[in-house]
Amino acid sequence: MKRILKSRLPELWEAINSNFDLFLPMDKGTLVNFGAYEADKNIRLDVLKTNSSVKEFVFPQTETYLKFKHSKKKLELTPVAVEGREYVVFGVRNCDAASFKIMDNIFLRQPVDTYYKAHRDRGIIVTFACNNPEETCFCTAFGIDPSEASPASDVATWEKGDYLYLEAKSEKGERLLNSVAILLEDGDIAELEELKNSIKAKVANLPLKALDPKKITKAQQEIFDMEDFWGDISKKCLACGSCTFVCPTCHCYDVKDYDGGNSGERYRCWDSCMISDFTRMAHGNPRTSQLQRVRQRFMHKLVYYPKNHDGLYSCVGCGRCVEKCPVGLNIVRVIKRLGEE
Numbered sequence: 001m002k003r004i005l006k007s008r009l010p011e012l013w014e015a016i017n018s019n020f021d022l023f024l025p026m027d028k029g030t031l032v033n034f035g036a037y038e039a040d041k042n043i044r045l046d047v048l049k050t051n052s053s054v055k056e057f058v059f060p061q062t063e064t065y066l067k068f069k070h071s072k073k074k075l076e077l078t079p080v081a082v083e084g085r086e087y088v089v090f091g092v093r094n095c096d097a098a099s100f101k102i103m104d105n106i107f108l109r110q111p112v113d114t115y116y117k118a119h120r121d122r123g124i125i126v127t128f129a130c131n132n133p134e135e136t137c138f139c140t141a142f143g144i145d146p147s148e149a150s151p152a153s154d155v156a157t158w159e160k161g162d163y164l165y166l167e168a169k170s171e172k173g174e175r176l177l178n179s180v181a182i183l184l185e186d187g188d189i190a191e192l193e194e195l196k197n198s199i200k201a202k203v204a205n206l207p208l209k210a211l212d213p214k215k216i217t218k219a220q221q222e223i224f225d226m227e228d229f230w231g232d233i234s235k236k237c238l239a240c241g242s243c244t245f246v247c248p249t250c251h252c253y254d255v256k257d258y259d260g261g262n263s264g265e266r267y268r269c270w271d272s273c274m275i276s277d278f279t280r281m282a283h284g285n286p287r288t289s290q291l292q293r294v295r296q297r298f299m300h301k302l303v304y305y306p307k308n309h310d311g312l313y314s315c316v317g318c319g320r321c322v323e324k325c326p327v328g329l330n331i332v333r334v335i336k337r338l339g340e341e
C-alpha cells in the first residue's frame, strides 16, 4: 500500500503521462467525461458517473476495421490495427470496472474479437473508491462493493484526508506504481478501515439499497410472455437509445461501409436494441414493436445473460440509465416490478 499527498497529484499525473497515455474524468463544459490528460485542465475526480462509461476505451463508439481503394479491376484492402502506447484510465468507479468482466465474456470468447482484446491488453485500470455514493447508485444489487478494490483494478485507490492511497492489484498495476515510485510513500491499509466503514454505512442508507434482481424468480418463458407487463413498461419509450449508449455493459454494434467513391472504410459503430431498424435483415426485422425491443433489452440483462454466465447479470447498477432516460423508464423499475409481480 502506497500513498501520495493530494496536493502532489498533478506531479503523479505528469509522471504517468510521460510513460503512458493518461485519461481522467474531465469537465467538458456541459458534462464530465474521460479525456486525455492535459496539465491545468479541470479534472473532476469527484464526479461518480462520467456521462459516457469506460466501455469507450475497449469498445469505441466507431472503429475502422479496414480501408479500401478500388480502380477498374483492382481492389486494395488495408487492415487497420490497434496501435499506440499503453494507456491508463485513472478514476474508474467500481461499477464501471465491473463491466469489463461482462464485456470480456462477450468479446473474448471464441472467436476472440481482436480489436477489443488489443484495447483490453493495452489498458491499465486505476479504480477509485466512492466516498459518497449517489441516490441513483445500486451497484450493491449486483454484488459490487464501492469501498473495496474491484476485481478489475490494476491499481485501486482511495481518497482519505490529505492523501490518495494506492494499492497495486495486478502485474500491470505493479509496473505502473513502480514507474512513479519516487513520488510515493508507504501507507497502511489499516488507515483506510474507518473510510471503508463509512462508505459501507452510506451505501446501507441509499434509497435503492433493497433492490435485488434475485427476487425475479419466474421462469424465463413466463417473464417473456408477460405481454401486459411489457406493454405497460414500454409504452412511454421514445426509442432514443440513450440508455444503451451510456450503459457500460451494452455492446450491440453494426458494421458499415463508408464508400467515398474510389476509396472508403469498413467500420463498426455502436447500435441499440431499442431502435426500430436494429437486427433488420434481408427477410425483415424479427422485432417489430417497441414492446419487443424493450423486452429484449431487459430480458437480456436480467434473464438471458445470467442464465448463460453463471448468474452474472449484465448490469452493474451504475444508474446512468436512471439519470438519462427522458421518460423515466429504467432497469430499476423493471427489477422492482418483476420482483414483485
Ligand code: SF4
Binding pocket: 243, 246, 247, 248, 249, 250, 301, 314, 315, 316, 317, 318, 319, 320, 321, 322, 331
Ligand atoms: S442498465 Fe442502467 S444501471 Fe445497469 S449498467 Fe446499464 S446504464 Fe448502468
Ligand code: SF4
Binding pocket: 236, 237, 238, 239, 240, 241, 242, 243, 244, 274, 324, 325, 326, 327, 328, 329, 330
Ligand atoms: S433512454 Fe428511455 S426512452 Fe430512450 S430508448 Fe432507453 S428506455 Fe427508451
